[in-house]
Amino acid sequence: MFAQQKKEKPYPPPPPPILDAKDIAPPPPPAPKGPRKVLVDHFPAPNDENYKAFLRNNPSVKSVSWSENKIRIHLQSGKEEVFDLNNKEQMEKFKQQYGELPIPPPPPPPPPARPVAPKTDILKIRE
Secondary structure, three states: OOOOOOOOOOOOOOOOOOOOHHHOOOOOOOOOOOOOOOOOOEOOOOOOHHHHHHHHHOOOEEEEEEEOOEEEEEEOOOOEEEEEOOOHHHHHHHHHHHOOOOOOOOOOOOOOOOOOOOOOOOOOOOO
16 A cells, blocks of 8 residues: 655754844833932921920930921931821821921922023024
8 A cells, every 4th residue: 555655854944144233223212201300308407496396205216307208207226217298097107106297397499490592593594
């Protein structure tokens, strides 16, 4: 009937072409992010009477600072406690533990605006 047929192995696929590094386009730059937020802690002035009273009432507190919507309590032990000013539960815990908040310092003034160069017509066509 049928004679045994030899099964031939298929040839391997050809190797991928070798690319020159000059032919490869660099990756696109990362998408621009929104304006950078600068997180700055604001410390009250050390001679502020309200701040001094807060520290007298809470001897375990070394200092207090604010940033964005958080208040940071720096303890004499070196630990730090952070409370979210927008979270009612955390603010209740703060008031139970430390009493009323000291008045925060005013935020620093905004940086001066960059001067804008006057517009000039660089490419005026001569008639």
